[in-house]
Amino acid sequence: MIVLDPTDESASAQREPIARPVSLDGVRVGLLDISKPRGDVFLDRLEALLGERGVAVRRYAKPTFAKPLPPDLRREIAAECEVVIEALAD
Amino acid sequence: MPDFPRDGVVAVVKRDCPTCRLVEPVLAQVPGITVYSQDDPTFPPGARDDTGLEASLALDVETVPTLVRFAGGAEVARTAGWLRPAWEELTGVDGLGAGLPEHRPGCGSRTSDPELAEELLVRARGHTLASRTLELTALEDEAEALYDRGWSDGLPVVAPTRARVLRMLDGTTRGPGEVVAVVPPNLVPVTVEKVAINAVLAGCRPEYLPVVLAAVEAACTDEFNAHGLLATTWGAGPAIVVNGPVAGEIGLNSGGNALGQGARANSTIGRALQLVIRNVGGGRPGGVDRATLGHPGKVGFCFGEDEAGSPWEPLSVSRGMAAGVSAVTVFAAEGPRGIADQISRTPGSLARSLAAGLRSVAHPKLPMGFDATLVVCPEHARVFADAGWSRADLAAALAEALTLDPAEIVRGAPGGLMIVHAGGGAGMFSAVIGGWVGGTAGSTPVTREVVR
Numbered sequence: 001m002i003v004l005d006p007t008d009e010s011a012s013a014q015r016e017p018i019a020r021p022v023s024l025d026g027v028r029v030g031l032l033d034i035s036k037p038r039g040d041v042f043l044d045r046l047e048a049l050l051g052e053r054g055v056a057v058r059r060y061a062k063p064t065f066a067k068p069l070p071p072d073l074r075r076e077i078a079a080e081c082e083v084v085i086e087a088l089a090d
Numbered sequence: 091m092p093d094f095p096r097d098g099v100v101a102v103v104k105r106d107c108p109t110c111r112l113v114e115p116v117l118a119q120v121p122g123i124t125v126y127s128q129d130d131p132t133f134p135p136g137a138r139d140d141t142g143l144e145a146s147l148a149l150d151v152e153t154v155p156t157l158v159r160f161a162g163g164a165e166v167a168r169t170a171g172w173l174r175p176a177w178e179e180l181t182g183v184d185g186l187g188a189g190l191p192e193h194r195p196g197c198g199s200r201t202s203d204p205e206l207a208e209e210l211l212v213r214a215r216g217h218t219l220a221s222r223t224l225e226l227t228a229l230e231d232e233a234e235a236l237y238d239r240g241w242s243d244g245l246p247v248v249a250p251t252r253a254r255v256l257r258m259l260d261g262t263t264r265g266p267g268e269v270v271a272v273v274p275p276n277l278v279p280v281t282v283e284k285v286a287i288n289a290v291l292a293g294c295r296p297e298y299l300p301v302v303l304a305a306v307e308a309a310c311t312d313e314f315n316a317h318g319l320l321a322t323t324w325g326a327g328p329a330i331v332v333n334g335p336v337a338g339e340i341g342l343n344s345g346g347n348a349l350g351q352g353a354r355a356n357s358t359i360g361r362a363l364q365l366v367i368r369n370v371g372g373g374r375p376g377g378v379d380r381a382t383l384g385h386p387g388k389v390g391f392c393f394g395e396d397e398a399g400s401p402w403e404p405l406s407v408s409r410g411m412a413a414g415v416s417a418v419t420v421f422a423a424e425g426p427r428g429i430a431d432q433i434s435r436t437p438g439s440l441a442r443s444l445a446a447g448l449r450s451v452a453h454p455k456l457p458m459g460f461d462a463t464l465v466v467c468p469e470h471a472r473v474f475a476d477a478g479w480s481r482a483d484l485a486a487a488l489a490e491a492l493t494l495d496p497a498e499i500v501r502g503a504p505g506g507l508m509i510v511h512a513g514g515g516a517g518m519f520s521a522v523i524g525g526w527v528g529g530t531a532g533s534t535p536v537t538r539e540v541v542r
Contacts, residue, residue, distance in 0.1 A: 001232055004250045005222040006241050006287040006369040008278040064531045066318040068275070 021083060024055045030081035032069075033061040039087035046085060092145040094124070099181055100158045101125045102140065102151045105133040107197035110155050113172050116187040123181075128154065128200040146201045147210070153196040157181070171196035208253035216252050218266055221283055223252070236291075241369055243361065243389055247291040258286040261296030262303060263542060270303055271310035273371035274317035275378040280306065280370045285362070288369055292362035292390070297340050298355055300542045301418060302362045305330045305392075308420040308538040309363055315533045319422050319526055320373045325381045326526045327388035328367075329423035329463075330360050331510055333406035334416030336540050337394035344394030346514030349426050349465065349521065361390030363420075385425040393512060399468050400511035401475030408481055409537045416542075421463055421508060421535035424524040431470070432518045437477040440470060441484060444520060445491035448507070451524040455494075461506040461525030461533070464488070467513035470520045481509050508535060 021027055029050055031043045047057050060077055062069055077084055094100055101117055103110035106129055114134045117125055124138065128146055131139035140146055149158060153170040159180050160166065169176040172194040177186050201210060226235045226249075233246045241247060248254065259266055259282070266283035273280045282303065289302050309316045309328050319326060332342055343353035351357060367373045375381070381388075397404050406417035429447035434440035444464060452460040466474075466484075474484055485507060506528040513520075526533050 001226045001249060002223050002252060003226060003236070004219065004252060004255055004287050005224060006250060006284065006291055006365070008276060008370050008372060009222050010278065011276065011372060066322065066527060066531045066533075067312075067315055068317050 024050070024053070024083065027082045028056045028058060028080065030077045030084040031057055031059050032077065032084055032086045033059070034065040034086060034088060035062050036065045036088065036090050039089040042087045042089050043085075092148055094145070094148075095122075095160055096163045097161055098159075099123045100145075100149070100160065101155055102128065102146055102149060102199070103133070103137070103155045104128040104197070104200060105130040107154050109172050109194045109196050112190060112194055113155055113187065116172075116177065116190070119186055120181045120183055143201055143206070143210070146199055147214070151199045151201060154199050155196055156199070208251075211256055212252045215256050219252060219255060219283060220267060220281070221287060241291060241365075243364060243368065245389065247365075248293050250287045250290040254290045255283070255286050258290050258294070258296050258299055259283065261299035264303065271307050273306070273310055273366060274373065275320060276372040278370050278372070280366060284370055285366055288365040289358075289362040291369075292365050293354065293358040294362050295340070295354065298359050298362070300540050301330075301332060301336060301340065301359050304418045304538045304540045305359065305363045305420055306366050308418055308536040309367070311536050313534040314420055314536045316367060316371075316373075317378070319533050320367065320379050322526065323380050323382045324526055325383045325385050325388075326422045326424045326524065327385070327391065328360070328363060328420055329387065329391035329523065330363065330393075331405060331419045331421070332359075332392065332394045332416070332540075333397065333404040333411070333419070334414065334540065336416035336542070342392070342394040344396040344512045348393045348396070348512040348514075356392050357390065359390070360387075360392035364388065364390050387423060387425050391423055395510050396468065396512045399471070401471050401479075402481040402509075402511060405508065405510050406537055409535075411537060411539065416540035417537050418540060419508070419535055419537040422461060422526040422533040423463065426465065426521040426523045428519045428521050430519050434473065437474050437479050437484075438487065440473050441487035442491045444470075444522075445488045447520075447522045448488065449492060451522065459527070461508075461528035461535070463508040463510060463523040463525065465510050465512050465521040465523065467517060467520045468511070468515050469518045471511050484509060506535065
């Protein structure tokens, strides 16, 4: 029996995550708030801790947690940071 | 294209046809005739082999024997069955078939054989399909094989053979390559053909396809936000309510058990939408679908509005569509829960009952934080109809009854409520279908015309 593929044929079978950096020296860290309540509390603390270690930080926020990250914001973070930490708090 | 003579007579016959056997000696009387045999190349002697039916299809033969005269490379005359004067006129030979009856009807061409219909359909139109094909081996159980490939929501699916997909595509006038929408979460452009394949998997009939296409379009809008609805830990999924003539034409249930099982259109249209999101968009439970609990209607949730028995204009008209236009409205839905009120005889009293049922959506102290849909049953709608209440009158009464003392409110904001009329004629039981966060931070119901 011959059947037709119902799936997205352009999707790759698997995607490899990029390697984790071994240290944060000289790396800029993006802190992304998805705009859930109290996510800022978590990220404020992380920013303070990273600041004590001399790590450069940039803050970002999604307009709403209920929708995907706008593509422009994703590109902006990718252009400006090597590492990103996302807060999923509630 | 078979090599037909530029000038001359062509006959198409099959041994299985008594009339063809009857005229075998007649064929020998026609000088230079070219005979194609559909089932046995030795009948009659000297015949060309047309068991592959190429010549029969090229000539669009419906009956055997068929006799065709070509002149200058074009068909100029044709007759089917045995009729002596017609054969003599077409061939220009007198005295054909002496001793035979004057007339005998022919038999059906093998091109019309039901056993060959699928093969011929694929041969004629298979090239219009662009999707990758997979061959299941004879040792594979097809239901198991399709499940193993991850194409199913957990229930058996119908194998999307090329013939089934081609027949499904006959349900729409849209071309198979036309892009319908960009499907979340992976943001994949989906063609009419891919939707048709998933509609076959879901068990749809071809006439359901325009409704499925409209639902996919509606669900893949920024306002509906199917990605967010899928990704949230809240358990709602997409549901579809159908308005307009298409609902009756395809047998969509809007009466007794409208939200339940048993009607094929109800059971498969919502499932097709969910399979598109799963298979094309890549949205799967455990992947982007993060629901804490979910609900059984996430397999597929679709019903019609009972317009004929409704005291109100169709929901689609309330939402801006023209009257008489078929439309789908896609909305975020939990499972339905009944609201019993067999006592109220005034619209105000009944509205307060329905409001009490709506209050429990999400949490009683999060008033209207989540959208909801109220399905008003006929026996409840009659109370509002007798009092002359419009849909807007009911909505206003519900809003008033749902207003809480601020001291009781934890969080809350005015939310969206849709009111639909459906259900069987007996039973003073309406239903509330909880939604999800409304507005720009969540999902807004979307209505789209069903284009056929």
